[in-house]
Amino acid sequence: MITISKVKFDREEIQSILKVIKSGSVTQGERVEEFEKNFSKYIGSKYAVATSSGTSALFLSLLALGIGAGDEVITTPFSFIASSNAILYTGARPVFVDINERTFNIDEKLIEKKINNKTKAILPVHLYGLPSDMESINAIAKRNKLFVIEDACQAHGAEYKNRKVGTFGDLGCFSFYATKNMTTIEGGMITTNNKKLYEKLKLLRNHGSKTRYYHDILGYNYRMTDLSAAIGLEQLKKLENNNRKRVYNAEYLSKSFAKINGIRVPFIPKDYKHVFHQYTLLLNKGIKRDEVVKKLKKAGIMAEVYYPLPIHKQKLYESLGYKEKLPVAEKISKAVLSLPIHPYVKNQELKQIISGISSALS
Ligand SMILES: Cc1ncc(COP(=O)(O)O)c(C=O)c1O
Incomplete structure (x- = not known):
C-alpha cells in the first residue's frame, strides 16, 4: 500500500x-x-x-x-x-x-x-x-x-x-x-x-x-x-530536502493529471511556495468520491479526505449555535481528495498513482 x-x-x-x-x-x-x-x-x-x-x-x-x-x-x-x-x-x-x-x-x-x-x-x-x-x-x-x-x-x-x-x-x-x-x-x-x-x-x-x-x-x-x-x-536539517521531494512528487502528478478530465490539480498562485503537506485534487461534480477512494485502495493507493466536514458543520459547533451557511467550504469539502506525495513515494509509485486515478475515473 x-x-x-x-x-x-x-x-x-x-x-x-x-x-x-x-x-x-x-x-x-x-x-x-x-x-x-x-x-x-x-x-x-x-x-x-x-x-x-x-x-x-x-x-x-x-x-x-x-x-x-x-x-x-x-x-x-x-x-x-x-x-x-x-x-x-x-x-x-x-x-x-x-x-x-x-x-x-x-x-x-x-x-x-x-x-x-x-x-x-x-x-x-x-x-x-x-x-x-x-x-x-x-x-x-x-x-x-x-x-x-x-x-x-x-x-x-x-x-x-x-x-x-x-x-x-x-x-x-x-x-x-x-x-x-x-x-x-x-x-x-x-x-x-x-x-x-x-x-x-x-x-x-x-x-x-x-x-x-x-x-x-x-x-x-x-x-x-x-x-x-x-x-x-x-x-529541521532534512526539511528543505524533504520539501523539495514533496514538490517534485506534486509537480509530477500535476503534469500527468492535466490530461485527465474530471479533476483539478492544486493551484499555486504566482509568488507562492507551496510545500505540499498534502497534495489535494478537486473532483468534478458527479464523481463519486467514495467510489474513487475504494478503487484506489484496491489498486494499493491510500487516498484521504482532508476534511470531509467543515468546522462550522461539526456537531460541536452546531451545538454552540453555528447555523450560517458557508457555501464554498461546504462544496469543496465534498469534492477534495488527497493523494500520497510524501518524500518516500518513489517514481514507480507515482506512476502507479497516475494509472490508479486514470482507471478510477474512467
Ligand atoms: C491546520 C492545523 N492546525 C492545527 C493543528 C494542531 O496541531 P497538533 O496536532 O500538533 O496539536 C494541526 C495539526 O494536526 C493542523 O493541521
Missing part, C-alpha cells in the same frame, strides 16, 4: 535521542533552546517558543495577545478542528469566513464584512502547505487594528513573496505532529518578532514561572521535552 504519509527516522535521530537519554536531562532544557534558536533562524523570526503541540501553540498565542471571553477571532471553516478549537479554549468566539475556491484558504475579500467591535484577531491557516494571502490579510488587520496569528501547522518552509510563513503575523504557529513535513512526534512552535510576546509565551508555557516555584501569572504546562527537541533538530 502506498500510504498517505510515512514517518521515518534515520540514524541521526536515533543517535540524537540516545544522547539525550544517556545524559539524564530529558525534560525541557538545552536541546529545546537549541531547537528554538535553529527554527527561528530557519523561519526568519527573531524568537521562537517550543510547545507540546500545534494546538497548544495556537492556544498560548491567543492567550499571549489577551484574547478571551467576549472577543471574536476570524478564521477559516476549512481546516483541522484545532485551528478554531484553540479560540474556543480561550472563551472567545471563532467567526468563520468562507474560503477561496481555488486556494482553499480563507477568502480575504470576505473578511471585512465580519469585523465588528468584538473582533480582536484574524487567524488564517496555510492549508495543505499553501500560504494564505498574507499581504491582504495584514492590510485588513492594520486598517482595523487587529492581531494576526498564522496557523502554519501544515506549512513548514512555505513562502509568500520570498518570505517564510510564520513571519507575517504577530505570531506564527507550527505543529510537529508525526505526519507533518517535519516532526518531533508531538510538538509545536510559536514564532514571533515581538520580545514582549516572546517573554509572555515562555511564562504561559511553564505555569507562569520564570524562577522555579515562583509564579507570576496563570500559566500551563505546554513544555516540549529535550527528547522531542533532539528529534526536531535532526528533522
Whole structure:
C-alpha cells in the first residue's frame, strides 16, 4: 500500500535521542533552546517558543495577545478542528469566513464584512502547505487594528513573496505532529518578532514561572521535552530536502493529471511556495468520491479526505449555535481528495498513482 504519509527516522535521530537519554536531562532544557534558536533562524523570526503541540501553540498565542471571553477571532471553516478549537479554549468566539475556491484558504475579500467591535484577531491557516494571502490579510488587520496569528501547522518552509510563513503575523504557529513535513512526534512552535510576546509565551508555557516555584501569572504546562527537541533538530536539517521531494512528487502528478478530465490539480498562485503537506485534487461534480477512494485502495493507493466536514458543520459547533451557511467550504469539502506525495513515494509509485486515478475515473 502506498500510504498517505510515512514517518521515518534515520540514524541521526536515533543517535540524537540516545544522547539525550544517556545524559539524564530529558525534560525541557538545552536541546529545546537549541531547537528554538535553529527554527527561528530557519523561519526568519527573531524568537521562537517550543510547545507540546500545534494546538497548544495556537492556544498560548491567543492567550499571549489577551484574547478571551467576549472577543471574536476570524478564521477559516476549512481546516483541522484545532485551528478554531484553540479560540474556543480561550472563551472567545471563532467567526468563520468562507474560503477561496481555488486556494482553499480563507477568502480575504470576505473578511471585512465580519469585523465588528468584538473582533480582536484574524487567524488564517496555510492549508495543505499553501500560504494564505498574507499581504491582504495584514492590510485588513492594520486598517482595523487587529492581531494576526498564522496557523502554519501544515506549512513548514512555505513562502509568500520570498518570505517564510510564520513571519507575517504577530505570531506564527507550527505543529510537529508525526505526519507533518517535519516532526518531533508531538510538538509545536510559536514564532514571533515581538520580545514582549516572546517573554509572555515562555511564562504561559511553564505555569507562569520564570524562577522555579515562583509564579507570576496563570500559566500551563505546554513544555516540549529535550527528547522531542533532539528529534526536531535532526528533522529541521532534512526539511528543505524533504520539501523539495514533496514538490517534485506534486509537480509530477500535476503534469500527468492535466490530461485527465474530471479533476483539478492544486493551484499555486504566482509568488507562492507551496510545500505540499498534502497534495489535494478537486473532483468534478458527479464523481463519486467514495467510489474513487475504494478503487484506489484496491489498486494499493491510500487516498484521504482532508476534511470531509467543515468546522462550522461539526456537531460541536452546531451545538454552540453555528447555523450560517458557508457555501464554498461546504462544496469543496465534498469534492477534495488527497493523494500520497510524501518524500518516500518513489517514481514507480507515482506512476502507479497516475494509472490508479486514470482507471478510477474512467
Ligand atoms: C491546520 C492545523 N492546525 C492545527 C493543528 C494542531 O496541531 P497538533 O496536532 O500538533 O496539536 C494541526 C495539526 O494536526 C493542523 O493541521
